Amino acid sequence: MHKNSRIILAISALALVVTIFVPLWRILMWAPQYPESLSLQIWIDNITGDLRTINALNHYIGMKQIQVSMFPEFAFLKYLVLILTVVGLAGPVFNSRRMVLGWMLLLVLAGAGALVDFYRWGYDYGHNLDPSAPIKVPGMAYQPPILGTKQLLNFTAFSGPDVGGWIFVAVGAITAILLVWEFRFRKI
Amino acid sequence: MLIPCALWLAVAGCKPQTPAQVATGDAAAKVYVAPGKYDEFYNFVSGGFNGQMTVYGIPSGRLFKTIPVFSTFPENGYGYSEESKPMLNTSHGFIPWDDLHHPALSTTNGEHDGRWAFGNANNTPRVARIDLKTFTTAEIIELPNSGGNHSSPFITENTEYVVAGTRFSVPVGDNADVPISSYKKNFRGTISFIKVDPSSGRLSINFQLVTPAVDFDLARAGKGPSHGWFFFSCYNTERAYTLLEVNATQKDKDFIMAVNWKKAEEYIAQGQGKKVKARYAHNVMDEKTHMATSEILNEVLELDPVQLKDVVYFIPCPKSPHGCDTDPTGEYIVASGKLAALIPVFSFTKIQQAIAAKDFEGDFAGIPVIKYESALYGEVKKPGLGPLHTEFDDKGNAYTSFFVSSEIVKWNVKSLEVLDRVPTYYSIGHLCVPGGPTRKPHGKYVIAYNKITKDRYLPTGPELTQSAQLYSIDGDKMQLLLDFPTVGEPHYAEAIPASLVMPNSTKIYRIEENQHPYAAKGEKEAKVERKGNEIHIYMTAIRSHLTPDNIEGVRVGDDVYFHVTNLEQDWDVPHGLAVKGAANAEILIMPGETQTLKWKPLTSGVFPFYCTDFCSALHQEMQGYIRVSPAGSNVPLKFSTGKVEPETTTGK
Numbered sequence: 002m003h004k005n006s007r008i009i010l011a012i013s014a015l016a017l018v019v020t021i022f023v024p025l026w027r028i029l030m031w032a033p034q035y036p037e038s039l040s041l042q043i044w045i046d047n048i049t050g051d052l053r054t055i056n057a058l059n060h061y062i063g064m065k066q067i068q069v070s071m072f073p074e075f076a077f078l079k080y081l082v083l084i085l086t087v088v089g090l091a092g093p094v095f096n097s098r099r100m101v102l103g104w105m106l107l108l109v110l111a112g113a114g115a116l117v118d119f120y121r122w123g124y125d126y127g128h129n130l131d132p133s134a135p136i137k138v139p140g141m142a143y144q145p146p147i148l149g150t151k152q153l154l155n156f157t158a159f160s161g162p163d164v165g166g167w168i169f170v171a172v173g174a175i176t177a178i179l180l181v182w183e184f185r186f187r188k189i
Numbered sequence: 190m191l192i193p194c195a196l197w198l199a200v201a202g203c204k205p206q207t208p209a210q211v212a213t214g215d216a217a218a219k220v221y222v223a224p225g226k227y228d229e230f231y232n233f234v235s236g237g238f239n240g241q242m243t244v245y246g247i248p249s250g251r252l253f254k255t256i257p258v259f260s261t262f263p264e265n266g267y268g269y270s271e272e273s274k275p276m277l278n279t280s281h282g283f284i285p286w287d288d289l290h291h292p293a294l295s296t297t298n299g300e301h302d303g304r305w306a307f308g309n310a311n312n313t314p315r316v317a318r319i320d321l322k323t324f325t326t327a328e329i330i331e332l333p334n335s336g337g338n339h340s341s342p343f344i345t346e347n348t349e350y351v352v353a354g355t356r357f358s359v360p361v362g363d364n365a366d367v368p369i370s371s372y373k374k375n376f377r378g379t380i381s382f383i384k385v386d387p388s389s390g391r392l393s394i395n396f397q398l399v400t401p402a403v404d405f406d407l408a409r410a411g412k413g414p415s416h417g418w419f420f421f422s423c424y425n426t427e428r429a430y431t432l433l434e435v436n437a438t439q440k441d442k443d444f445i446m447a448v449n450w451k452k453a454e455e456y457i458a459q460g461q462g463k464k465v466k467a468r469y470a471h472n473v474m475d476e477k478t479h480m481a482t483s484e485i486l487n488e489v490l491e492l493d494p495v496q497l498k499d500v501v502y503f504i505p506c507p508k509s510p511h512g513c514d515t516d517p518t519g520e521y522i523v524a525s526g527k528l529a530a531l532i533p534v535f536s537f538t539k540i541q542q543a544i545a546a547k548d549f550e551g552d553f554a555g556i557p558v559i560k561y562e563s564a565l566y567g568e569v570k571k572p573g574l575g576p577l578h579t580e581f582d583d584k585g586n587a588y589t590s591f592f593v594s595s596e597i598v599k600w601n602v603k604s605l606e607v608l609d610r611v612p613t614y615y616s617i618g619h620l621c622v623p624g625g626p627t628r629k630p631h632g633k634y635v636i637a638y639n640k641i642t643k644d645r646y647l648p649t650g651p652e653l654t655q656s657a658q659l660y661s662i663d664g665d666k667m668q669l670l671l672d673f674p675t676v677g678e679p680h681y682a683e684a685i686p687a688s689l690v691m692p693n694s695t696k697i698y699r700i701e702e703n704q705h706p707y708a709a710k711g712e713k714e715a716k717v718e719r720k721g722n723e724i725h726i727y728m729t730a731i732r733s734h735l736t737p738d739n740i741e742g743v744r745v746g747d748d749v750y751f752h753v754t755n756l757e758q759d760w761d762v763p764h765g766l767a768v769k770g771a772a773n774a775e776i777l778i779m780p781g782e783t784q785t786l787k788w789k790p791l792t793s794g795v796f797p798f799y800c801t802d803f804c805s806a807l808h809q810e811m812q813g814y815i816r817v818s819p820a821g822s823n824v825p826l827k828f829s830t831g832k833v834e835p836e837t838t839t840g841k
Contacts, residue, residue: 054759057732061807135733135807 006179007093013172014089021045021079025165032155046075063134105176220671222249230623230684233292233306237678240287250673258317258326259287259310263774270776271785275483279331280468288312290680299346299412299628303689307342307351314338323695327474330392333467334361334379340405346416351383354405372430376402396490401554413519415537417451420522422510442505445524453500462492477704479782495555505561512578517628525576536566567605572598580625582632590617611667615641623684635660638679696760698781705783707752712736717828724749730764731756732805738813742826751786765801775801790817
């Protein structure tokens, strides 16, 4: 591989470490009563933001209280990221395009896995409601959107990457571009 | 036939313009604040005889809030909750009412800093400090040796002092039981210099100047070059104690009193002055415990300006001066003799020269009187009838209110020329230019606070609304833009750019910082305790339930304390509490706050209680019951929320 490719790939792999320290994902919610919006930030091992207010509001429709203990994933996600980083460094260090290709697949798998996991949690959170809740709307579920916006009663909810999520996206995109360039346009 | 017509025409022609003719085409656009937009200025308006301060937006004239200060306010429990009762304590005990005339906004370097508003209690002399983060009364200090605290509160350039002068001179010291006719001998005026702690805002009376008996009316601090001086208007230099209407209006001139307070501080530093006995209350609201405490203090430092020279001087001023206002440069002092046909403008530089040259015409009760001409910069000739108060813009102009001729007159401070005049509807008292009393006026508007409204609004029986009027002062000509009704009876008001106040506005009290001894900081801490015949309910409120909401075991004769903690940590979610038969008011509890409602049940039975602030979709479900049994009953004390017991079929 070109020397610059190897440097960029190494930096990209190391950049993943940053995602341990910044929020990965965010959920914003607007309502007539909350024109300034309520927000949740999902970190690698924590969930922060207007939790207290959101929990207070969600008890009306019987949603569970959001707590860190709801997410067993928080216990090991940061080690997964560290493993991803180490594996990512192998390609540029051993100058192997195949290793980089393998890493790319691993990244995509990890990203897809995270979204599936988030969907499963969201499905349970939005559907598994307390039958004695004060407000019951027949046929209504409150699963937050995976990506993009969705209307949930009086709330407009938005879900999308935060800083950490964008780092993952950027690392994936850079790796993909470099792979295409290395395989298609460079002769070994 | 022709004669009646001519007469009719003559009468119609002479009739003054009607208000509708005065407002011009683009006025509506200038005061229109579109839905969802903010006003440019906060207007802090005294409530007069309602004892409160009200907050309006300018230019819209919309009322935002009443801040309870010196009067009880059942609307939010001020003066009714156990926490706020001590705020209204005085040396005469708990007083539920007063008369607030003058707001004063804190300044730094002579410019508004948006930290505090001060207000005076006229009847039972006190000064209050209002916190502009929370828009609540934070502190009240009583003033001993004072009667009719009208010349108050006025502040020095960096809010070093809030100054309060007596309207009534009164007997001071231990022997107050004297004949009224011994006025000259036994009565004295006092000026209290209340020190303001620069970081906490805490008030303490640093000293009182004891002056000859006169009536003090209004005052202003010097600024810039005149910083260190204070100017007071005084009337009744005739020293009348009866029928003042006649007996206090005989002299051609009364006085402006100039006080060199830096000099007074020097004397204090030298150990001068005399500590005398006095009894006055000092009440402070603690933002962490959400409780007020009241302390009675017993001593005040008196300074006698007859003995301590160079502190106080009198300057003759025509006919019962009312307003006494210093211009933004600090050089000119405008005094309005309310019965005078001119406005004298004094020069600070000339006053200093006259003092240096001992250019005195004599003395008044031992205080030197500077010659009128020696202190005078010039006179505004024939300005109008009944001048009262003057505010200033940023272009060197002054705006004086005229009660009798019911108008605002604009004149130039340097040239003393009258530039413009507009009628007010009717009989203006005070007026307000945003930043008008500071070194940096914002110009743009002048607001008139009128005493009479007559035909301006739909009539409401014998008592009519009070009103304010907004005028544009952008151009050469003043232009009437808006009438808006006001509550109470506004006297003075100040306006401040919203940008100096809005960013600091408190949204919630942090529940972690709540140090109220009866706070329940979570539903797990909610409980009911009996201490003798006191029942303490540690109650929590959160959308949409109260915990506990079923309470039994209370007996007739018990004092029941509902200590309610609002667990919300979300902006604009207060909860309230009211109990059937409670002989006080509701309490309103802000997020993170604890407030206490005391209730003494007089009969047995089951009493409902509920949340009074429409907090949520299930607000109407936010309710509970408390059972009261006869005295001596052995119904056990118990409490719960959400607990459904097997149906009890027996009656008792």
